Amino acid sequence: MLKHLGVIGYPLERSLSPAFQQAALDHLQLDIVYQAWPTPPDGLRTRVSGLRGESVLGANVTIPHKEAVLPMMDEVDEIAARVGAVNTIVNRERRLHGYNTDVVGFMRALREDGGFEAVGRRVVVAGAGGGARAVVAGLLEAGAASIAVINRSLSRANRLVETLGPYAGDGELRSLPEMYASWEAVMDECDLLVNCTSTGSAGFEEESVIPADLIRPGMLVYDLVYHPAETALMAVARERGARVLGGLPMLVYQGAASFELWTGKEAPLDVMFDAARGALAEGDRKARV
Ligand code: NDP
Numbered sequence: 062m063l064k065h066l067g068v069i070g071y072p073l074e075r076s077l078s079p080a081f082q083q084a085a086l087d088h089l090q091l092d093i094v095y096q097a098w099p100t101p102p103d104g105l106r107t108r109v110s111g112l113r114g115e116s117v118l119g120a121n122v123t124i125p126h127k128e129a130v131l132p133m134m135d136e137v138d139e140i141a142a143r144v145g146a147v148n149t150i151v152n153r154e155r156r157l158h159g160y161n162t163d164v165v166g167f168m169r170a171l172r173e174d175g176g177f178e179a180v181g182r183r184v185v186v187a188g189a190g191g192g193a194r195a196v197v198a199g200l201l202e203a204g205a206a207s208i209a210v211i212n213r214s215l216s217r218a219n220r221l222v223e224t225l226g227p228y229a230g231d232g233e234l235r236s237l238p239e240m241y242a243s244w245e246a247v248m249d250e251c252d253l254l255v256n257c258t259s260t261g262s263a264g265f266e267e268e269s270v271i272p273a274d275l276i277r278p279g280m281l282v283y284d285l286v287y288h289p290a291e292t293a294l295m296a297v298a299r300e301r302g303a304r305v306l307g308g309l310p311m312l313v314y315q316g317a318a319s320f321e322l323w324t325g326k327e328a329p330l331d332v333m334f335d336a337a338r339g340a341l342a343e344g345d346r347k348a349r350v
Pocket of ligand 1: 312
């Protein structure tokens with residue numbers, strides 16, 4: 062029987078997952094089709110119920126549904142529960158299991174592509190949404206010495222700190238309002254800066270909130286945004302002598318971890334990277350014509 066997978070989000074025009082997941086499935090000659098399943102909030106419950114169907118293996122979940130699907134799961138993995146967000150659903154005999162592979166995706170890219178070990182290091186995280194929660198959870202688990210979370214809405218940053226604070230161990234986790242004085246107070250001591258806001262992504266009018274003049278040579282500037290491949294933040298950080306890392310490796314690694322949960326097979330990473338880069342370039346070409 063032909064099996065189905067898909068990504069649930071809204072809107073989904075820019076999602077790269079259908080391109081690189083299908084390329085991986087085809088490469089391994091699996092009889093599985095991966096589709097985009099655009100789902101507005103009022104259709105989420107029906108969509109998730111449909112995942113219990115016999116031919117459905119599961120789904121990815123993206124903006125804006127990662128938090129909303131969590132209570133709809135029959136089982137939630139420990140990391141997903143900690144983060145408070147599910148990005149991967151597996152249908153096992155009509156029971157839905159929720160996972161969060163953003164955490165492993167982020168940490169793998171940080172280590173393998175950024176060459177950065179977080180233990181004992183000082184980090185500034187811009188943003189406090191679902192992406193930031195996965196980032197902070199991963200960094201705490203890896204033993205970061207301090208994490209400062211700076212977000213436009215301070216109450217959301219405070220909520221993140223409240224939920225993840227119990228996992229900080231000996232590390233320090235705090236929230237700061239999005240003011241220049243906050244940035245000045247933490248950037249001087251920072252080894253890693255992670256942008257987890259949506260600013261800088263294609264089609265997003267507003268500029269990055271991160272004060273470029275505080276970026277120093279030697280720090281790693283990691284932008285979760287993957288479209289465009291080189292964001293304005295990355296370009297300015299590079300000019301100022303910092304090392305930079307974009308969001309594409311994290312996207313592919315989180316997708317590879319999802320792929321392995323659904324299929325039980327090792328994900329063909331090279332195939333996934335090629336397809337993701339191809340889809341990104343195609344999106345840019347379409348945007349220009
Ligand atoms: P959310 O919608 O959960 O959070 C958005 C964040 O961006 C919030 O902190 C929000 O602040 C902030 N923000 C939005 N607009 C502005 C603005 N104009 N000025 C300042 N801050 C702003 O999204 P996610 O956390 O899921 O995703 C955030 C970004 O990270 C997206 O670009 C997404 O594509 C990317 N991402 C990439 C991944 C990858 O695999 N590479 C994985 C996950 C995310 P506030 O709370 O004040 O609204």
